[in-house]
Amino acid sequence: MSTINIAIDGYAGCGKSTLARDLAKALNFTFVDSGAMYRGLTHLVLHSETNMDDGGAISDLLKSNPSLEFADETNHLLLNGEDVEDSIRNDKRVANNVSTVAAIGVVRAYLKAVQQSLIEEKSVVMEGRDIGTVIMPNAELKLFVTADMEERVTRRFLQLQESGKELSRDEVRENLASRDHMDETRDIAPLKKADDAIVLDTTILNREEQLTAALGLYSDLSD
Ligand code: DC
Numbered sequence: 001m002s003t004i005n006i007a008i009d010g011y012a013g014c015g016k017s018t019l020a021r022d023l024a025k026a027l028n029f030t031f032v033d034s035g036a037m038y039r040g041l042t043h044l045v046l047h048s049e050t051n052m053d054d055g056g057a058i059s060d061l062l063k064s065n066p067s068l069e070f071a072d073e074t075n076h077l078l079l080n081g082e083d084v085e086d087s088i089r090n091d092k093r094v095a096n097n098v099s100t101v102a103a104i105g106v107v108r109a110y111l112k113a114v115q116q117s118l119i120e121e122k123s124v125v126m127e128g129r130d131i132g133t134v135i136m137p138n139a140e141l142k143l144f145v146t147a148d149m150e151e152r153v154t155r156r157f158l159q160l161q162e163s164g165k166e167l168s169r170d171e172v173r174e175n176l177a178s179r180d181h182m183d184e185t186r187d188i189a190p191l192k193k194a195d196d197a198i199v200l201d202t203t204i205l206n207r208e209e210q211l212t213a214a215l216g217l218y219s220d221l222s223d
Contacts, residue, residue: 003123004029005138006218007131009191010145012179013152015202015210019145020127021075022211027125027218032118034128034135035098036077037068037111039088042101044079046093052100062110090163095175099182102129108188129183132194141218142197151203152176 006029008020017033024031044050044066050057069078076085088094101107108130115135118124126135132142147155153173160167167175183191193199198217202210 004140006125007136007139007142008127013156014145014147016127016145019210020125024125029123032126038102040077040079042094042098103186129191130189132197134189144193144197148203
């Protein structure tokens, strides 16, 4: 059976993850959150006390072939079989260091192999920063999700408040802007719209409207 792949890229806090998850569910495709894998390796680097400025030490760590999988029901990230979802979502050290770890060449090469191995078996919706450009350059549908900065700040601010975290709007804005800057300016696989990606501006679209728009673009494929 042939598979169909959908790549979703974009800036932090644009709603990519929710959209990718909703789209995968609607189409019965596998959802792959590639950012979770970068967060998982950041957790591993921190917990093994590997110096992230030491390329050799990072290479050695990856030689142990850490496994990164998603649990069936919950979609939680399993690192070497251990559920690390709480750490990758809530540990500030992971959030503060993930862009640095994601800029390391051997880390990107390792995850590229893991991510590409997932697209051969089943149709996937994969979201991240380099999915349409590097991981799935032949994806049937590529979306590049954007939203105005103030809208992104509001969404992330409310999300953090809901989970009981106290951050000011200014802190949230600063965090989003600095991550975007690091993601866009790194040497390897920087965040960039693929030439054949369709821009989906979600500023004035709610969750349901985003899904409807994406499903519309998907059904246009068969026209
Ligand atoms: O999507 P996210 O916020 O969970 O991603 C966490 C970090 O990982 C983010 O700073 C960018 C990086 N990342 C990346 O470099 N390439 C990807 N395909 C996905 C995420």
